[in-house]
Amino acid sequence: MENNPNAVRVVLWAGFACGVLDITAAFIVYGFFGAKPVPLLQGIASGLLGPRAFQGGLATALLGLLCHFVIAFGAATVYFVASRAIPFLIQNAVISGALYGVAVYFFMNRIVVPFSAVAKRPFSLKLMIVGIVIHIFCVGLPISLSVRRFYK
Secondary structure, three states: OOOOHHHHHHHHHHHHHHHHHHHHHHHHHHHHOOOOHHHHHHHHHHHHHHHHHHHOHHHHHHHHHHHHHHHHHHHHHHHHHHHHHOOHHHHOHHHHHHHHHHHHHHHHHHHHHHHOOOOOOOOOHHHHHHHHHHHHHHHHHHHHHHHHHHOO
């Protein structure tokens, strides 16, 4: 981001918005399916620690939250950098953001998660659709709209 303080500010806003909205949606939606916040966050940490993350109490839940925000800021950084080379991403932020949310969902679930220490789960079409919708509205759109709004 070539020492541009505005670029850093944009990525921080976009990543923060994405991280807060995505984890809030996860707590609400997966809470409806019976998931509690601490085990949900420990599940994120299990990408690094494997099943022992669920024995770590609040410490591994906080590690999961940290991992979640690192991923959110990473996704925001990728979009921001791409938007500098591809003006379409700024000019058509809604379409681009929705598509980016879908892309992030599949990148996480088909590349990142399989290479992590997360316990393998059976495929669920219902959870995939829920995950895609969350990623469109709570990942892709907040990032794309933040980048369009705050970068000059």
